[in-house]
Amino acid sequence: MRLRRWKRNAAYHGIRLLRQRQGSHRISLGAVLGFLPCWYPTFGIGLPLSLGLIRLFRGNAVSGLFAASVGTFLWPFLFYANYLTGQLARELFARPAEPELDELLSEPAADISYEETADSLGALSGIGVDFLIGSMLNSIFVSAAMYGLLRIVWTRYRLSMLRHVRARIAGARAVAAGI
Template sequence: MKLAALKRGLVYQTLRLLRQRQGSHRVALGFALGFLPCWFPTFGADVLLALALLRLCRGNMAAGMFAVLFGTLLWPILFYVNYAVGHAVRRGLRQPADPEVRDILADPAEELRYDETVESLGELGGAGLDFLTGALLNSVLGALLLYLLFRLLWTRCRAPLLRRARAWRARSAGGKRISPSS
């Protein structure tokens, strides 16, 4: 029962979004800015951050809330992508120096060394840096790509989707006029 109500609410909100007369720029901006905070670990504050960004940049609120909904559902994948992209960028920028064999053999071995401990702690810090680098890069590129994609889809697909919704509504009403609230 709850799943049917959720589906009905999602369809209703989608129709509300499609019927808005705002331009494609504001709707696409709303979707891109709504998805932007989802790349970062905001611990539930992504909705508030998205609302603030949408209000500040005058994006469409309904499109932004759809984007936050999808971003919330996709956050495990987004976090993995952040780490993978950040790791690839850091690995690509870092060129390890090749040690000389003479230098390795010339250094006497010490009895007690903490190199492994320091190295493993450095790798943990590197993982955080990988995540942050990936999140920054993904959020900027993702927002730009989502804006362009959603603007293109909005201009091309909005009218056919509205025509299809009107035809479906006329079929389901059986010729009777139904109110928007039902």
């Protein structure tokens, strides 16, 4: 029952979005700004942050809310993508260590417990740096690609999608009326 209500609600907002004549720029901007906070750990303020960004930059609220709700379900994959992208970027742009530093690091340490702690803290900080770099790169590049793609799709296919939806609604009404 609840799934049916969600499906109807999504269809309603989809039709509402297709009927708007705000232009492809505002609708694409709303979707991009709605999805943007999903790349970062916002700890529950992602949706209000999305709405604030949409309002600030005058994007479309319906497309922004739709993108934010999709991003809410995708955030585990987005966070993993952030880590992978950051790790790849750090490996691509890392410089090899100086030979003197390698020699210093290969000497045994005086107390082994400090070395283990330093190694584990170094690994944790590396994960955090990978995540931060990945989230910044992903949010920039995916937002730019998403904006361009949505703008092209909206400009070319909005009217045909709206006609298709209207035809399906008319067909459903005819079936319900018994014609």
